[in-house]
Amino acid sequence: MADKEKRRSGAAPPGMPDGKATKSDCDKEFLSQAGVGELLRGAILKMVEARSDDPIGFLADHFCNLASVTEPGTAGCGDADQMNNGPQSAQEQQHLNRALWHLRLAHHSQRSAFSNNVCVAYDLLNSTGPRRRAADVPECPEGSCNDSQTEVGGGVRGGLYTQTLQCLCSEGGVPASTSAPLLRRLHCQDHEAVPYDVFRHGVLTCAVFSDYIRQAQRLYAEVCCPDEGPASRALGMAVLGTLREALETSQGSEANCCVNANTTSNSCLEANVKAKRYLEASAKISPYKLGQAMATAQTRGPGGDMDAKEFENAAAELFITRVKVLS
Amino acid sequence: MNRFSSAVPDNEYLADSNVLFYLSDAVSQLLEHKEEYTHVGVIRYFAEYFSSVKNSNHVLFREYSYVTATPHNRASFIRVFWRCYRHIGKSGALLSMLEYRSLLQLLCPDFPLKPVQSAARIVLMDDAVDYLMSFSDFLFAFQLQFYYKEFLDSVLEIYQDLLAGKNPNTVIVPTSTEQLPLVAAEESDREQQQDGVEPSTLAQCVEAFCDRFKHSHPPRSCMRGVLEQTNRISYHSFLLSLAKHEAINQAIGALPNKSEFLIDPEMDQELDKLIAQISVSPGSNSSGSAVGGLKEMLQRKASPRRNIHHRRRIEGESDGSTEETDSSEN
Structure with missing residues (x-):
């Protein structure tokens, strides 16, 4: 912290009066009293963690968000999402917005950052829910959940959880009609208290699903030529078939993995098997294989066209059938 | 992300x-x-x-x-x-x-x-x-x-070196291909100094300079395009072409394109409002209030x-x- 302070005073513009020991002491005191060092350190850490492409915009949002938390009554900087899904307290809405903001911070491929953010979001949503008995307090697998807050809520309310997932999907650019079947699988009853690992699973699935759908949309754009109208059904089916085959291969590894989940001794071997499966799967969806499939499809496949929506739905179905139904 | x-x-x-x-x-x-x-x-x-x-x-x-x-x-x-x-x-x-x-x-x-x-x-x-x-x-x-102050200053140095018959790149980047521009520069020197330099020579020097330049410079393709158009180029005409280049304007990204840059209904409304205020407000001569109005507008944008x-x-x-x-x- 101290060297950071030094760097700042060293980088002060030349117009500033310098050399006055009393003034710099007074400045230091002011900064430490106002907690500026802590504030900036937290901001830089968050920023480095998220690796946003627009760091300035990120900091602006970050400080706006912090300011809206510390000053109750003001709602961010005016760009907070407004989603009115039934009667809801303003506080709950605010918590939902902040939780979503946290979830947006890091991409899910940055596992540790994403897990931290999921945890923060869970705590936020948890603290808004009605007070419950402390008996069904869920265990946090990461061990990083804030204890004091988990005691308050006892679990995120199912309604809030569903709303979070809906928002994640729609923000990810997935149309409601496409995400609806997935959300049905992840659904919890409105009155249920959702434990942390279910929450995390739901959020992660929605994040991956949004990515997947975006890729599928891009894939369709590649397959179809924009001037020639929709892509031919034959090509679409070929692409989807290749995709399914690859997914089946990679899923085999997960089933395999679940069987051996408790035996830690051969975890190395297991990881090897898993890696091999993934390699196999990616080989199955390599440009070469795909090209081959498309070439054969072009000569002898079903006739007719396939529009973007149909392709998206079919691709989504491939994904959704692999998501476990929550009981 | x-x-x-x-x-x-x-x-x-x-x-x-x-x-x-x-x-x-x-x-x-x-x-x-x-x-x-x-x-x-x-x-x-x-x-x-x-x-x-x-x-x-x-x-x-x-x-x-x-x-x-x-x-x-x-x-x-x-x-x-x-x-x-x-x-x-x-x-x-x-x-x-x-x-x-x-x-x-x-x-x-x-x-x-x-x-x-x-x-x-x-x-x-x-x-x-x-x-x-x-x-x-x-x-x-x-x-x-x-926007490109540092870059343009350096290009001016390169240009002046070329005019003086030196090829700045031969010293810094000694590759065999650089021998050609040196000859070209000498030829141009013999002909006439005032008319500028061979565009291809300047293009090569500028390319090589971009490779080692740390700050921002105009997109290379734009500069290449400008230099390919003529068979003789001076520093001044080079800059003039760059200033008018739409792709450079887009690269900087501060201004809309030239045909649209005066259109702004919102600002027009604001100005109309200001003018209405000025004509209503008593006891101010026209020039003084115009400056005041401008200032007010600036303050609001600040x-x-x-x-x-x-x-x-x-x-x-x-x-x-x-x-x-x-x-x-x-």
Whole structure:
């Protein structure tokens, strides 16, 4: 912290009066009293963690968000999402917005950052829910959940959880009609208290699903030529078939993995098997294989066209059938 | 989300983004105006600081060294300049170099003469003080000169070396292909110095220079395109072509394209409102209130944190100085 302070005073513009020991002491005191060092350190850490492409915009949002938390009554900087899904307290809405903001911070491929953010979001949503008995307090697998807050809520309310997932999907650019079947699988009853690992699973699935759908949309754009109208059904089916085959291969590894989940001794071997499966799967969806499939499809496949929506739905179905139904 | 570049170390990520520069400026501004911000709250102050950086309002009324410190600041300043004085272009008024400088000084009190002179030279091919320029000519020349200052200065050196018969690249990049331009440069030297240099020679030198230049430079393809068009090019005509190049304007990203840059219904409405206010307000002669109105408009565009501090300074300055007296400085 101290060297950071030094760097700042060293980088002060030349117009500033310098050399006055009393003034710099007074400045230091002011900064430490106002907690500026802590504030900036937290901001830089968050920023480095998220690796946003627009760091300035990120900091602006970050400080706006912090300011809206510390000053109750003001709602961010005016760009907070407004989603009115039934009667809801303003506080709950605010918590939902902040939780979503946290979830947006890091991409899910940055596992540790994403897990931290999921945890923060869970705590936020948890603290808004009605007070419950402390008996069904869920265990946090990461061990990083804030204890004091988990005691308050006892679990995120199912309604809030569903709303979070809906928002994640729609923000990810997935149309409601496409995400609806997935959300049905992840659904919890409105009155249920959702434990942390279910929450995390739901959020992660929605994040991956949004990515997947975006890729599928891009894939369709590649397959179809924009001037020639929709892509031919034959090509679409070929692409989807290749995709399914690859997914089946990679899923085999997960089933395999679940069987051996408790035996830690051969975890190395297991990881090897898993890696091999993934390699196999990616080989199955390599440009070469795909090209081959498309070439054969072009000569002898079903006739007719396939529009973007149909392709998206079919691709989504491939994904959704692999998501476990929550009981 | 820049998730694929996580291999870049944290300190490089921070250095690339200029974020530390803005953080240190935010802290020194905070210290300079402590009293004003203690009741607003430090977090709210930082939120407003970075929002204004994001919205490009942060350069208004700041010192020249700050305005030129980062590419984002330069682009923001060009944008602010355009937004504040667009109506001049609309009215079709022609102004002299010193008048443009006065306008710039309303936005940045210590704006020096030299960059304005260089921009005017692109338009006028001359150092004449009292020649008049249209707003759009000046704006696009100013944009090029202001945004790529360091690059253009270096290109001028290269150009002068070429004129003098030296090839600057033969010393620094000794490859076999560089022998050719050297011969070409000598030939051009024999012919005539005043008419500029062989475009292909300049193109090669500029390409090689871009490779080792750390700051921002215009897109290479644009420069190549400009240099391919003629068979003889001078430094001045090179700059003039770059200033008019639409792709460079887009690369800087501060201004809309040339056909649209005077259109702004929102600003028109605001101006109409201002004019209505001025004609209603009693006891003010027309010229005085026009300046006041302009100032008011600038204040409204400014980020909130600079207002109080600068209002006094700006008024003090612009009241005393007419546009002609500026030539006494520098």
